Amino acid sequence: DGGITQSPKYLFRKEGQNVTLSCEQNLNHDAMYWYRQDPGQGLRLIYYSQIVNDFQKGDIAEGYSVSREKKESFPLTVTSAQKNPTAFYLCASIPTGLYGYTFGSGTRLTVV
């Protein structure tokens, strides 16, 4: 998976439930990002983190939360406040001072 592992590959969420998507990287990258992709649309930034214990909101952070307790890990929680969570979620990382994302293989979340 190019050094970034996302799990699970498929996830089903019931109404009112919180779910957590995992993103782990062994590339020693400092910065990590979460994007959401809807059919026929581009990637929209949810949250990002440039160093451990620090993260910033992206363009569509409402209804989501993150943590960055370890350099290797950047989990995303989709809360019940996110009313339309069905989408493909992509995690990415880059080294400090460089461009060119490495993406994980994605998690497809569906509300049932």
Add this chain to the structure above:
Amino acid sequence: GENVEQHPSTLSVQEGDSAVIKCTYSDSASNYFPWYKQELGKRPQLIIDIRSNVGEKKDQRIAVTLNKTAKHFSLHITETQPEDSAVYFCAAPASNDYKLSFGAGTTVTVRA
């Protein structure tokens, strides 16, 4: 932040013909412009990128051109093949950050 617009949204070409996708960006200080290819259900893969100090870059059948004055950059695929069928995304960073803003994507279909 950066605003990236991409055209066309869909593109159908005959095998062997060329395909061109154009993107415009808003932040005149942006200095890095990648192109990603995403096959159905897969992660985006970086296929080519260009920095603001050059006007063109080629890699086999793929080329990217950049016009900083007009704030647009284009992807050119020559001698298209069926395996070129995918969704292509352009992106650009804000001038003060490394996070990327993505275009909405172009679905390219190569007809055999």
